[in-house]
Amino acid sequence: MKRSIILLALMTLCVGLKAQTDTTKKAPGKTSSADSLMNSLSPDDKHQDVLPAFKATRLILSQTTTTVKKNNFNFLVIHRFGDMAGKAGGAQTLFGLDAVKDVYIGFEYGLSDNFNIDFGRSTIGQLVELGLKYAVLHQTSDNSSPVAITLFGQAGVRPYGPANAYNSFGDRLSYLGQVIISRKFSSAFSLQVLPTVVQDNTPYPADPGNEESFFALQTSARLKVTKRMSIIVDYSHSFSTFRTDRQFADPLGFGIEMETGGHVFTVNISNANAISAINTLSNTQSDFGRGQYRLGFTISRMFDFNKKTKHAY
Amino acid sequence: MKNISIILLAWFTFVQTGQDVYTCKNVKVNIFSSAPIEDIEANSTNGVSVYNPGTGELDFTVPIRSFHFPKALMEEHFNENYMESDKYPKASFKGKVQEHPDLTKDGSYPVTVTGDFEAHGIKQTRTINGNLKVANGVLTMTSEFMVKCADHHIDIPQIVFHNIAESIRIRVNATYTVYKNSPSK
Numbered sequence: 001m002k003r004s005i006i007l008l009a010l011m012t013l014c015v016g017l018k019a020q021t022d023t024t025k026k027a028p029g030k031t032s033s034a035d036s037l038m039n040s041l042s043p044d045d046k047h048q049d050v051l052p053a054f055k056a057t058r059l060i061l062s063q064t065t066t067t068v069k070k071n072n073f074n075f076l077v078i079h080r081f082g083d084m085a086g087k088a089g090g091a092q093t094l095f096g097l098d099a100v101k102d103v104y105i106g107f108e109y110g111l112s113d114n115f116n117i118d119f120g121r122s123t124i125g126q127l128v129e130l131g132l133k134y135a136v137l138h139q140t141s142d143n144s145s146p147v148a149i150t151l152f153g154q155a156g157v158r159p160y161g162p163a164n165a166y167n168s169f170g171d172r173l174s175y176l177g178q179v180i181i182s183r184k185f186s187s188a189f190s191l192q193v194l195p196t197v198v199q200d201n202t203p204y205p206a207d208p209g210n211e212e213s214f215f216a217l218q219t220s221a222r223l224k225v226t227k228r229m230s231i232i233v234d235y236s237h238s239f240s241t242f243r244t245d246r247q248f249a250d251p252l253g254f255g256i257e258m259e260t261g262g263h264v265f266t267v268n269i270s271n272a273n274a275i276s277a278i279n280t281l282s283n284t285q286s287d288f289g290r291g292q293y294r295l296g297f298t299i300s301r302m303f304d305f306n307k308k309t310k311h312a313y
Numbered sequence: 314m315k316n317i318s319i320i321l322l323a324w325f326t327f328v329q330t331g332q333d334v335y336t337c338k339n340v341k342v343n344i345f346s347s348a349p350i351e352d353i354e355a356n357s358t359n360g361v362s363v364y365n366p367g368t369g370e371l372d373f374t375v376p377i378r379s380f381h382f383p384k385a386l387m388e389e390h391f392n393e394n395y396m397e398s399d400k401y402p403k404a405s406f407k408g409k410v411q412e413h414p415d416l417t418k419d420g421s422y423p424v425t426v427t428g429d430f431e432a433h434g435i436k437q438t439r440t441i442n443g444n445l446k447v448a449n450g451v452l453t454m455t456s457e458f459m460v461k462c463a464d465h466h467i468d469i470p471q472i473v474f475h476n477i478a479e480s481i482r483i484r485v486n487a488t489y490t491v492y493k494n495s496p497s498k
């Protein structure tokens with residue numbers, strides 16, 4: 001009798017407990033049992049790559065950590081006009097629009113999502129470049145990788161020019177190596193730094209005392225103003241006594257980047273005449289202070305050669 | 314005394330179990346936009362769903378980043394410009410199945426689910442028709458419904474107006490297994 005009473009008491013307790021959990025479940029509030037179950041089942045989305053820090057593969061003067069995706073083909077046309085002000089500028093040349101300082105036509109192809117091959121040609125020096133770009137590290141949302149790192153290496157050749165200026169084919173070659181480190185601080189703001197080494201077998205400009213190789217640093221930032229428009233700033237400095245002694249200018253550019261579907265347009269103002277980093281880092285003598293700044297633009301068009309896949313189910 | 318503990322244990326289990334809860338960790342979701350210039354389609358297999366036949370509760374969650382497009386740029390635009398997946402990482406549905414289908418019998422049961430559909434941070438109360446199939450104790454839920462971009466404040470700029478449809482067709486397919494309650498809870 002005593003036992004059965006205990007049993008009965010325990011059973012009621014059990015039911016009571018169950019009822020209690022039931023009432024808490026139905027209590028107003030956000031967490032129900034289904035919710036907590038849902039949370040426990042949901043994959044952890046904290047550890048994933050953040051969306052690329054930059055829209056395009058390059059800004060005004062510098063490359064970005066962004067790569068062209070697999071089987072994508074990016075076609076680039078970059079232009080720099082003449083001086084807006086100063087001696088060569090003004091209304092007579094329609095603020096530099098009559099003059100063309102440099103034109104770059106280039107292609108970038110994604111061998112994989114992280115590995116690109118770049119090819120391009122500049123007017124200045126008739127410099128033809130071949131580059132490889134490899135995204136080593138992507139920034140993740142849980143900051144286990146707080147930055148994205150992309151390596152960029154490039155070789156350039158100047159196929160023309162007076163034969164007496166170059167003793168051998170090797171003298172026509174120049175190289176650029178960069179470690180691109182970017183961080184996307186928010187969906188609107190990204191910043192990157194690019195420690196760079198430039199090696200030029202025939203130093204450019206070809207003046208006595210110029211170093212064959214020097215170290216340079218580029219830095220650039222993007223601020224998204226609307227979903228499809230950003231303000232970009234790009235700055236470089238070459239650590240070269242030759243350039244410091246002769247008071248070369250530091251290339252500086254700022255502009256607006258617009259994105260429309262497969263196109264990215266950049267309209268910018270910069271003091272650099274050249275487009276290719278090998279040229280801008282080596283020989284930027286034009287100065288904002290002397291009115292030697294110019295309008296420039298970049299048109300980038302992405303083509304996707306991936307086959308359209310049919311439904312998964 | 315020994316008997317009592319056995320009975321007690323049995324009683325506990327009986328009370329605790331109640332009705333089974335079904336879960337699916339690989340819900341397939343397909344989104345499809347049909348517009349004059351191009352058809353755009355993306356798939357995710359990373360949705361999660363919980364179905365409690367006892368209460369009728371039916372929940373779905375899909376990470377936006379898990380949708381994959383055939384073209385990389387489409388995926389980037391989808392995440393960055395349309396769904397803003399860094400701000401609103403998930404789309405979800407929290408509802409109740411209106412019918413009480415007999416899950417012990419094989420068959421195909423049309424179901425109506427009413428609840429909140431949330432995408433791009435905007436909640437809409439929706440009644441969605443679906444189908445529940447029971448075959449050898451395996452539950453499969455399928456549904457097809459339309460979502461208007463404007464209802465969820467997803468802006469389509471004029472320039473790509475002919476590339477993206479105003480309404481997106483969504484197909485869901487979930488195969489459930491009985492959820493095993495882990496003792497750690």
